Amino acid sequence: xxxxxxxxxxxxxxxxxxxxxxxxxxxxxxxxxxxxxxxxxxxxxxxxxxxxxxxxxxxxxxxxxxxxxxxxxxxxxxxxxxxxxxxxxxxxxxxxxxxxxxxxxxxxxxxxxxxxxxxxxxxxxxxxxxxxxxxxxxxxxxxxxxxxxxxxxxxxxxxxxxxxxxxxxxxxxxxxxxxxxxxxxxxxxxxxxxxxxxxxxxxxxxxxxxxxxxxxxxxxxxxxxxxxxxxxxxxxxxxxxxxxxxxxxxxxxxxxxxxxxxxxxxxxxxxxxxxxxxxxxxxxxxxxxxxxxxxxxxxxxxxxxxxxxxxxxxxxxxxxxxxxxxxxxxxxxxxxxxxxxxxxxxxxxxxxxxxxxxxxxxxxxxxxxxxxxxxxxxxxxxxxxxxxxxxxxxxxxxxxxxxxxxxxxxxxxxxxxxxxxxxxxxxxxxxxxxxxxxxxxx
Numbered sequence: 001x002x003x004x005x006x007x008x009x010x011x012x013x014x015x016x017x018x019x020x021x022x023x024x025x026x027x028x029x030x031x032x033x034x035x036x037x038x039x040x041x042x043x044x045x046x047x048x049x050x051x052x053x054x055x056x057x058x059x060x061x062x063x064x065x066x067x068x069x070x071x072x073x074x075x076x077x078x079x080x081x082x083x084x085x086x087x088x089x090x091x092x093x094x095x096x097x098x099x100x101x102x103x104x105x106x107x108x109x110x111x112x113x114x115x116x117x118x119x120x121x122x123x124x125x126x127x128x129x130x131x132x133x134x135x136x137x138x139x140x141x142x143x144x145x146x147x148x149x150x151x152x153x154x155x156x157x158x159x160x161x162x163x164x165x166x167x168x169x170x171x172x173x174x175x176x177x178x179x180x181x182x183x184x185x186x187x188x189x190x191x192x193x194x195x196x197x198x199x200x201x202x203x204x205x206x207x208x209x210x211x212x213x214x215x216x217x218x219x220x221x222x223x224x225x226x227x228x229x230x231x232x233x234x235x236x237x238x239x240x241x242x243x244x245x246x247x248x249x250x251x252x253x254x255x256x257x258x259x260x261x262x263x264x265x266x267x268x269x270x271x272x273x274x275x276x277x278x279x280x281x282x283x284x285x286x287x288x289x290x291x292x293x294x295x296x297x298x299x300x301x302x303x304x305x306x307x308x309x310x311x312x313x314x315x316x317x318x319x320x321x322x323x324x325x326x327x328x329x330x331x332x333x334x335x336x337x338x339x340x341x342x343x344x345x346x347x348x349x350x351x352x353x354x355x356x357x358x359x360x361x362x363x364x365x366x367x368x369x370x371x372x373x374x375x376x377x378x379x380x381x382x383x384x385x386x387x388x389x390x391x392x393x394x395x396x397x398x399x400x401x402x403x404x405x406x407x408x409x410x411x412x413x414x415x416x417x418x419x420x421x422x423x424x425x426x427x428x429x430x431x432x433x434x435x436x437x438x439x440x441x442x
Contacts (some may be wrong), residue, residue, distance in 0.1 A: 008071060013076045014051040018044060020089055020139030027135045028177050029115050033320035037089045044091060046080075048098050055105065070108060073120035077108040078091075080150060081143035088137060088180070104149055113151065121161070122376055123148065129169050141173060143207060145187050160204075161195045166266040167206055174213060183226050185231050186214060193236035207240035211251065218258055224270055231278045232258075238285060256282055256325050260332050269339050269346040270351055280353070287317055297356050302400055310359060311411050317364040326370060327359045330377045337384035348386055351401040355408060361434065371426050378409065378429050381395045382436070406437045 019039060055075075064369055067164060082102045084090070091099055100234050125147070128140035128182050148166065174185035184327040189210045193201065201307070202209055214233050230417070236253060241248045261280050266272045284293045296313045340347045362370070383404045392398045411432040 001409045005247070007054070008068065011051070011054050011058075011384060012074065012430060013073075014047060014054065015078050016404055018078055018082075019048050021410045023138065024134040025136070027138060027181075032088055032138075034088055037183070040089065041091060044098065048101075052098075052101050052105075052354050056111055067116065069116045070081075070120055073115075073117040073124075076106070076109055076113070076117070076121060076147070076150070077124055079103075079109070080146040081139040084142035084146040089142075089265075110153060112151060116213070118151075122165070122305065125169075126165065129172070131168075131172050132135060134172055135176070136254070140170075141181070141184060144169060145184055145191075148188065148191045152169075152191065155195060158192065158196045158200075160197075160200045163192055163200050166192050167204070167209065171213060174217075179220075179226065182217065183229060186226075186229050189214065190233045190236060192228070193233065193240065198240060201240050202242060207237045211237040215254065215258075219262065220265060221262060223269060224268075224274060225376060227271065229398060230246075231275075233282065235278070235285070252282055252285070253324065254327075260325075260328055263332055264335060269350055271340065272336055272339060273349050276350075276353045276357050279332075280360050283357070284317055289313070289317075293317065293360065297359070297437055302404060303353065307404065309406065311363070311408070314359040314363050315411075315415065317360065323365060323369065326362050326365050329357065333358065334377060334380045334384075339379055340384060340388040341391050344392050344398060347392060347395075347398050350396070355401070355405055358373055358405075358408060363408070367413070367426065375425060375429070378426075378433075382409075384437075403437065406433055409433050410437065428438065 079102045082091070083099060083106060126138060128134065128137045129144060134141055148158075163344050170185040170188035170192070172185075172186070173181045176182060190204060193315055196206065211234060214230055214237075218227075218230050220236070238248065238251065241251070256279060257276050259282075263272050263275045263279075266275060280297070284290055285294060293313055296306075296310040301307045307426065335356070336350065339350055350357065367374070384403060389395075389399055389402050410430065410433050413426055414431070
């Protein structure tokens with residue numbers, strides 16, 4: 001072990017060699033392709049093993065000795081850059097051992113990061129991610145997101161300074177035309193909302209700034225993962241609006257309106273299922289027993305005891321959101337039912353999510369307030385359910401989920417009135433559904 005100035009200089013130089021160079025032009029001005037990083041990859045394959053060898057032989061020194069804080073900080077910067085994912089410059093699968101070593105080293109450093117190292121890292125990112133130069137620093141941009149994930153593992157809280165800086169970085173990168181960087185911004189926002197102190201977030205009004213920025217882009221559905229990331233971030237914003245007032249309800253209404261619009265435009269079943277999941281979550285988001293409802297919905301409703309419990313929990317839900325949007329949600333379910341005929345896989349996934357959406361957003365509403373809209377819904381939706389059973393040639397899973405939906409409708413008609421009387425215009429539907437349930441079972 002040669003713990004001296006020569007060693008420190010050697011390790012420092014090796015770290016610098018392995019850092020991704022700056023781009024010569026802004027990333028928005030030219031199309032960057034993975035092939036542009038071939039030379040960089042070749043260099044890493046040669047130089048990273050040398051760095052790992054030096055660190056392995058002197059691990060005690062660089063991990064624990066006080067004088068080597070700057071080396072540790074530089075190493076964290078490099079490792080975050082290397083292990084960031086997904087990135088256009090990332091090493092390919094043939095170099096998996098190099099990435100595995102990088103992740104292992106980063107985990108070791110996680111437990112030893114001190115204030116001096118944090119300050120060094122912050123100054124580095126402050127310089128590289130400035131509004132006027134970040135577009136030439138893909139390594140620093142991606143590395144910063146990875147650093148936030150690494151630094152705030154186990155819910156270590158973000159400082160006010162880091163919160164303000166992260167907001168600026170997130171807003172900057174989302175100005176890019178490239179979807180990759182818009183999504184990086186959302187990842188930064190999500191980490192802030194998860195790991196920032198609530199008082200700091202509200203003091204800086206972070207939740208409002210993020211909400212307005214992200215909501216502008218939710219009409220885009222280029223990728224499923226990006227769409228889910230956007231809506232997850234918006235839901236986290238709602239957590240930080242302290243008062244459930246008109247302002248917050250307006251946000252909720254805007255989100256529901258956009259989700260319903262987007263579902264009508266979604267071409268894939270997977271996208272429809274994901275968007276419908278967010279409608280369901282918004283349906284009980286402000287409920288006092290929110291956790292109880294989430295737990296009930298997460299169970300296997302094909303088990304009779306779980307279904308009974310879920311029906312009771314959801315029927316007791318009393319949130320204004322459901323009343324305002326029930327008609328639109330019923331229409332959305334009818335329109336989306338066409339996708340039930342595509343394949344067995346599509347039908348099973350969509351039926352599961354449709355049931356949960358119906359349980360939360362429609363079932364709690366008294367029949368007296370809903371019966372006018374239910375007639376058309378039952379007539380159209382049940383017809384498609386039965387057509388699905390035929391199209392999929394009596395597939396057991398589709399048949400079981402169809403039967404489950406019929407049971408939910410019967411429960412609604414039997415128990416959904418405030419006076420325990422099924423409205424006259426729905427009594428024939430109750431009889432028909434009860435008979436239908438017997439036929440499906442056979």
